[in-house]
Amino acid sequence: MKTETTIQGLSASLSPARAARKIIGFVPTMGNLHQGHLNLVREAKKLCDVVVVSIFVNPIQFGPNEDFDSYPRTLEQDQRLLAEVGCDIVFAPTVEQMYGNQPRLTNISVGGITNDLCGLQRPGHFDGVAVVVTKLFNMVQPKYAFFGEKDYQQLAVIRQFVRDLNIPLEVIGVPIARAEDGLALSSRNGYLSPEHRAIAPTIYQSLKAAATQLQAGEALADVLAILRQSLTDAGFEVDYVEARSPQLQQVQQFDQDVVLFVAAKLGATRLIDNLQVKHSA
Numbered sequence: 001m002k003t004e005t006t007i008q009g010l011s012a013s014l015s016p017a018r019a020a021r022k023i024i025g026f027v028p029t030m031g032n033l034h035q036g037h038l039n040l041v042r043e044a045k046k047l048c049d050v051v052v053v054s055i056f057v058n059p060i061q062f063g064p065n066e067d068f069d070s071y072p073r074t075l076e077q078d079q080r081l082l083a084e085v086g087c088d089i090v091f092a093p094t095v096e097q098m099y100g101n102q103p104r105l106t107n108i109s110v111g112g113i114t115n116d117l118c119g120l121q122r123p124g125h126f127d128g129v130a131v132v133v134t135k136l137f138n139m140v141q142p143k144y145a146f147f148g149e150k151d152y153q154q155l156a157v158i159r160q161f162v163r164d165l166n167i168p169l170e171v172i173g174v175p176i177a178r179a180e181d182g183l184a185l186s187s188r189n190g191y192l193s194p195e196h197r198a199i200a201p202t203i204y205q206s207l208k209a210a211a212t213q214l215q216a217g218e219a220l221a222d223v224l225a226i227l228r229q230s231l232t233d234a235g236f237e238v239d240y241v242e243a244r245s246p247q248l249q250q251v252q253q254f255d256q257d258v259v260l261f262v263a264a265k266l267g268a269t270r271l272i273d274n275l276q277v278k279h280s281a
Contacts, residue, residue: 001083003090007139010091014050014140022049026142026169028133031055031092032072033081036177036185040146041085043174052140053082054091056098061128072187091140098135108134110157110164113248117153117261118272121239126157133158134167142169150176150184152259152274156248176273178204184273196266202234203262207275214254214277227260236264246276254279 004010017024025048027040037053044051055078062068075092082090108130113119119126137145147155159171177185182204183197192200210227214220220243228241242261245251251258257279263272 001079001087001090003079003092005092005094006097007093010052010089010139013089014052017050018141023144024048024140024142025051026136026140026145027051027053027087028136028145028147029053029055029078030057030071030187031078032074032187032190033078034177034185034187034189036148036150038081038085039177040148040174041082041087043172044144044146045086047144047172048142050088051086052089052091052142053087054093054136054140056091056093056132056136058098058128058132059095060099060104060131061125063122063125066122067191072190091136098132104131107131108161110160113153113156113160117240117242117244117248118263119153121263126154129154130157130161134161134165137162137167137169144170144172146172146174148176149173150186150273152261153248182208184271186271188269188271191269192266196235196269199235199266200271202231202236203264203271203273204275206230206234207260207262207273210260211275211277214258215280220252220254220258223254224260227262231262231264236266239263239265239270 002013004013025044027044029037041051057071059068079090107127109127110130114126149155155173162171181201183201206227210223213223224241224243228238231238240263243251243258246257246259258277260275260277
């Protein structure tokens with residue numbers, strides 16, 4: 001496994017694969033890797049000859065009061081984990097390598113689906129994601145790119161701009177990886193105190209209960225209200241509890257497949273999760 005820190009080095013490492021017309025897969029990450037990230041690499045290995053993983057904590061997707069400076073950076077540990085699952089190339093650029101020394105005058109904004117859910121709570125976040133992912137796509141030029149479904153809204157945003165901008169690759173979503181108690185794996189779980197870590201699985205338990213209630217015929221509005229209350233009672237400060245279509249459109253009742261979304265804080269740690277609920281005709 002190679003580690004490259006420059007765009008030129010990445011291009012040189014990928015040149016033989018491109019010349020041989022090998023299938024390149026790409027997994028963008030911000031590092032501090034867990035099994036969810038490694039699952040993305042495992043899925044990439046199934047479809048691709050060469051798998052590239054980027055590790056880059058992207059400053060332009062963090063808000064002014066968010067945790068950019070304190071975000072865990074664990075490159076050596078990440079490299080060991082990636083070597084174990086068969087990653088071929090790690091791309092770990094600096095901020096200067098990614099953005100240069102001149103002011104960035106170009107932005108990428110995806111309308112509509114970024115206006116609410118996490119977009120409402122984190123203004124500018126998805127613009128920052130769209131810019132860095134587009135830059136990485138241009139650098140790696142993969143055939144397939146792999147993203148976790150925990151960040152469902154992010155995945156929808158990436159699919160949208162890939163389609164809108166005719167970026168020649170396929171975006172593949174990979175199901176949420178969970179701890180044994182159901183908590184969605186996230187780098188931010190490391191911020192939880194032991195007490196909060198014990199409470200955190202309530203999100204998934206409450207989502208599963210909501211899905212059962214919906215499929216038993218209870219009204220969507222009532223189910224969402226119960227879901228919000230169960231989280232509040234458990235000690236969460238709820239940002240939002242929402243139901244959307246798989247394409248993130250507003251829904252008023254459970255008459256189609258829906259995705260239930262939760263964002264909530266335990267102390268200073270903001271957790272997100274979602275659950276897809278099938279509608280049986």
